[in-house]
Amino acid sequence: MTVSYWQQAHREQSTAYDVVVVGGGIVGCSTAYWLGRSRPSLRVAVVEARTLGGGASGRNAGFVLQGTSADYLTDVKRYGERTARRLWHFTRTNRDLLASELRGSAFGWKADGGLQVAGDHEEEHRLQESVSSLRAAGAPVVYLESEKVNNRVSATGLGGGIFVTTGAVVNPLELVRYLAHESGADLRTHQPVTQIRWDRNGASLRTPDLELWGRQLVLSVGPALPSLLPSVSGVVRSVRAQMLATAPADTSSIPVPVYSHEGGFYVRQLPDGTLLAGGGRHQHRAAEETDTDRTTPAVQATIERYLHSYYPWTQSLPVRQRWSGTMGFSPDGRPVVGPVPEHPDSVFATGFTGHGMGYGFRMGRLLAQRIGGSTRPDGYDLFAASRFTEDKDRPRRGRASRGETSRTHPDPEESKSQSSKLR
Ligand SMILES: Cc1cc2nc3c(=O)[nH]c(=O)nc-3n(C[C@H](O)[C@H](O)[C@H](O)COP(=O)(O)OP(=O)(O)OC[C@H]3O[C@@H](n4cnc5c(N)ncnc54)[C@H](O)[C@@H]3O)c2cc1C
Incomplete structure (x- = not known):
């Protein structure tokens, strides 16, 4: 079939954007949201391989945690x-912005506090010790003895x-969808980007159905970043997490999330009594990389053992659903943001660990x-x-004494080869 001048002009116009966000998870959809808020005249597209929140963002436990993946000390x-x-303050601001900027009822916002609880005496000691530093940093925390913790969450x-x-x-999932729809961006779902061609003015992107053009790109594809940007492959690796949901319990016994x-x-525990539980990866590290x-039966059994031993009243609750998701882990546990080496006006963000x-x-x-x-x-x-x-090139002297990162890879297990192409 032929294509008319008008059809061609329309096609080009409707596929050329000021900003193309690749990846419709929490990071991509939040970026689209803020672009819509701050610069509503921009033409923005969100291009997502699956559905919005099809990756980890629509599969997680929904804990809006403060702090990093490690404890404060x-x-x-x-x-x-x-x-x-x-x-800590960055994540606190994240939480406060969610509360102040958005209509929480659209995505089940519940802010009754949260528990970070020790699994052994060593962790208990560390958590207890961290309270004064956290308070000094302005964090609203109190230490609860084991008995109080257990009473609080049955x-x-x-x-x-x-x-x-x-x-x-x-x-x-509702949060991601809400952000995407509020952003005003064109939402192109079921469109996996298979190729990006960079030039000085931007990039052209191909999916099996579409060819798009973006003056600037935001690559927020979680652990899939290396497939689109091999030059930064050292900053992220894929790690799996698993969860389950039980049938609803009769009583509301866990009023706050427990980590x-x-x-x-x-x-x-959800308002209808359903329990969501996850984790267990630390006991199966190699398999979950x-x-x-x-x-997997092994990780699912670990989660069930945890539930049944710490919350024995859950033993009678059948498991209704089991699922997993893959996440981007960075070498040092902190998210990674940077300019795209091939086009520095574009940016990537990954490694939320x-x-x-x-x-x-x-x-x-x-x-x-x-x-x-x-x-x-x-x-x-x-x-x-x-x-x-920079850490690699910088002389070693002085770093530890300034109290800043003295070990780029605090956990040897979390170390991976580093990209030498980042700027
Ligand atoms: C089971 C589980 C429980 C978790 N619990 C929590 C929790 O309670 N609290 C918390 O803070 N974090 C939790 N996490 C982690 C959290 O979900 C992630 O850190 C977060 O969702 C990462 O967001 P993202 O937008 O970077 O990535 P993603 O949500 O993975 O989004 C990336 C998107 O990019 C898309 N994509 C990939 N390749 C392409 C391509 N080529 N073209 C187009 N699109 C592409 C993917 O389909 C995906 O939708 C959990 C994760 C899992 C799996």
Whole structure:
């Protein structure tokens, strides 16, 4: 069939954008939202391989956590007090922006606080010790002895822990969908980007059905980043997480979300009594270093054992659903943001290391500012990908004594080869 002049002009116009966001998860949809808020005249598209929230963002537990993937004392040791504080405040702002900027009822916002609970005496001691530093940093936390923790959430055997009064939960899928629809962007779902061609003026993108053009791109594809941007493959790897949902319990016994065993397990109860529980990855690390979205009997059994031993009243509840999702993990546990080496006006963001709901909305604002021309928006330095290459090139002297990152890879298991192409 032939294509008329008018049809061709329409096609070109409707596929050319100021900004193309690739990846419709919490990070991509938050970026589109903030671009819509700050610069409504921009033509923005969100291109998503599956459905909105089809990746980890629509599969997670919906904990809006504050802090990083480690506890606060560990962060102070790794990064120094100042950086640990700034990281905590970044996530706190994320939480506060979700509360103040959006209509929470659209995505199940519930902000009754959250528990971070110890799985053993060593962790209990660390959590207890971290309270004064957290308070000094302005974090609204109290330490609860083990007995109080267990009474609060109808559990048995949990250690003492921190109650964070600003803890919150959401329905993550509804949040992503809400952000996408409020953004005013063109939403192109079921469109996996298979090829990107960069040039000085932007990039052309191909999906099996479409050819799009973007003056600037935001690549927010989670663990899939290396497939679109091989030059930064060292900053992220794919790690799987698994969850389950039980049939509703008769009573509402877990009023606040519980995050325990250094984040190894997490559980929350929905208003209808359903229990969501996840984790167990720390007991199956090698098998869960994968990009395959599939549950395994071993991890599912670990989650069930956790539920049944700490919350024995759940033993009678049948499991109604099991699922998994793959997440981008960074080498040092912090998200990674940087300019696309092939086109520095474009940006990528990945490596949220199991905590994307704690960062994503605030990170979207940062990315929108960066796309708008701000080279180092507030917080950018905390996440800049250049920390990997700069660390490598910088002389070693002085770093530890300044209290900043003295080990780029605090957890050897989380180390991976670094990209040498980042700027
Ligand atoms: C089971 C589970 C429980 C979790 N629990 C929590 C929690 O309670 N709290 C918390 O903070 N975090 C949690 N996380 C982690 C959190 O979900 C992630 O950190 C976060 O969703 C990452 O968001 P993202 O937007 O970077 O990536 P994603 O949500 O993965 O979004 C990336 C999107 O890009 C799309 N994409 C990939 N390749 C292409 C392509 N070529 N073309 C177009 N689109 C593409 C994918 O389909 C995907 O939708 C959990 C994760 C899992 C799996």
